[in-house]
Amino acid sequence: xxxxxxxxxxPKSASLAKDRLSIIVARERTGTRTGVAxxxxxxxxxxxxxxxxxxxxxxxxxxxxxxxxxDGEVLELNIALPESEPAPPSRPTxxxxx
Amino acid sequence: MSKVVVITSGKGGVGKTTTSANVATGIAQTGLKxxxxxxxxxxxxxxxxxxxxxRVVYDFVNVIRNEAKLQQTLIRDKRVDNLxxxxxxxxxxxDALTAEGVGRVIDELKEMGFEYxxxxxxxxxxxxxxxxxxxxxxxxxxxxxxxxxxxDSDRVLGLLAAKTSRAELGGAPIHTHLLLTRYSPAMVKRGxxxxxxxxxxxxxxxxxxxIPESKAxxxxxxxxxxxxxxxxxxxxxxxxxxxxxxxxxxxxHRFIEEEKxxxxxxxxx
Numbered sequence: 001x002x003x004x005x006x007x008x009x010x011p012k013s014a015s016l017a018k019d020r021l022s023i024i025v026a027r028e029r030t031g032t033r034t035g036v037a038x039x040x041x042x043x044x045x046x047x048x049x050x051x052x053x054x055x056x057x058x059x060x061x062x063x064x065x066x067x068x069x070x071d072g073e074v075l076e077l078n079i080a081l082p083e084s085e086p087a088p089p090s091r092p093t094x095x096x097x098x
Numbered sequence: 099m100s101k102v103v104v105i106t107s108g109k110g111g112v113g114k115t116t117t118s119a120n121v122a123t124g125i126a127q128t129g130l131k132x133x134x135x136x137x138x139x140x141x142x143x144x145x146x147x148x149x150x151x152x153r154v155v156y157d158f159v160n161v162i163r164n165e166a167k168l169q170q171t172l173i174r175d176k177r178v179d180n181l182x183x184x185x186x187x188x189x190x191x192x193d194a195l196t197a198e199g200v201g202r203v204i205d206e207l208k209e210m211g212f213e214y215x216x217x218x219x220x221x222x223x224x225x226x227x228x229x230x231x232x233x234x235x236x237x238x239x240x241x242x243x244x245x246x247x248x249x250d251s252d253r254v255l256g257l258l259a260a261k262t263s264r265a266e267l268g269g270a271p272i273h274t275h276l277l278l279t280r281y282s283p284a285m286v287k288r289g290x291x292x293x294x295x296x297x298x299x300x301x302x303x304x305x306x307x308x309i310p311e312s313k314a315x316x317x318x319x320x321x322x323x324x325x326x327x328x329x330x331x332x333x334x335x336x337x338x339x340x341x342x343x344x345x346x347x348x349x350x351h352r353f354i355e356e357e358k359x360x361x362x363x364x365x366x367x
């Protein structure tokens with residue numbers, strides 16, 4: 001009913017825009033303005049070196065991401081192990097710590 | 099003392115050229131010797147918006163390559179004293195701009211006694227945009243209350259802090275000012291547009307002015323006469339306020355709240 005819709009307020013698009021922007025702007029600033037995330041490529045290399053001692057993997061199968069939200073930072077590490085290996089699970093593991 | 103001011107935004111179509119034309123005209127009207135430089139090599143438009151397109155003989159790239167003298171290239175505005183335009187080249191590409199060449203032209207303009215050098219940046223963050231901001235003392239970041247424009251403005255603020263002469267030589271950081279354009283208080287009131295407060299919170303730089311969405315902008319570019327010349331419109335008033343604030347005067351912000359319309363105005367508007 002249109003009459004009732006008037007009272008049942010849907011979330012306004014402007015507040016959606018603001019929420020989306022505050023996330024994207026914060027994320028992009030970590031990379032560009034403050035340089036906090038500068039160590040990520042090196043971290044990726046070193047992690048790869050450690051893992052390579054135990055498993056055969058290639059660089060493209062390791063991704064490292066740093067996300068910043070209001071609650072804290074999330075370092076996301078994603079390693080895809082090769083499918084041919086029988087023992088370890090072939091699904092990517094996604095440990096994250098805040 | 100001369101000041102180099104870049105009008106930039108990252109995103110295209112938000113009102114950089116309109117703002118360059120109006121701010122340069124407004125500053126010149128106060129008696130300060132002002133030049134507006136079009137950095138959009140290959141897609142020049144400032145000459146059109148300023149209404150001097152038929153008087154372009156030489157251009158910025160000709161001067162950089164020593165093919166023409168600066169005095170021959172500058173176009174003197176016929177309506178406002180102390181106002182000049184340095185047009186961009188329409189035939190070259192943006193690589194024709196070199197830091198050395200641009201720096202030399204800006205130094206020469208300073209020697210000629212220009213007090214305000216307004217650099218109209220092209221869209222994007224490529225060479226043309228970087229050259230426009232490289233020598234700036236102040237930056238006016240033109241933003242629409244819209245997601246892609248706000249995001250691009252944030253990127254540009256990052257570049258202003260890192261990839262300019264001041265940043266590279268370790269000088270004082272460029273003063274950045276936010277100019278919010280195409281603002282519709284009615285839409286903000288209905289929750290359909292980001293508010294001034296939202297954008298200020300997201301970008302974190304001081305507000306220079308708010309320019310309301312208005313037909314007057316298109317009408318003025320149709321005519322080739324910056325909107326600020328016709329003081330009866332709200333856009334002209336908003337740009338005048340912006341110019342006076344930029345020159346250090348204290349002016350209250352207007353056009354942020356929806357205009358109250360009379361009962362008859364509602365009926366017949």
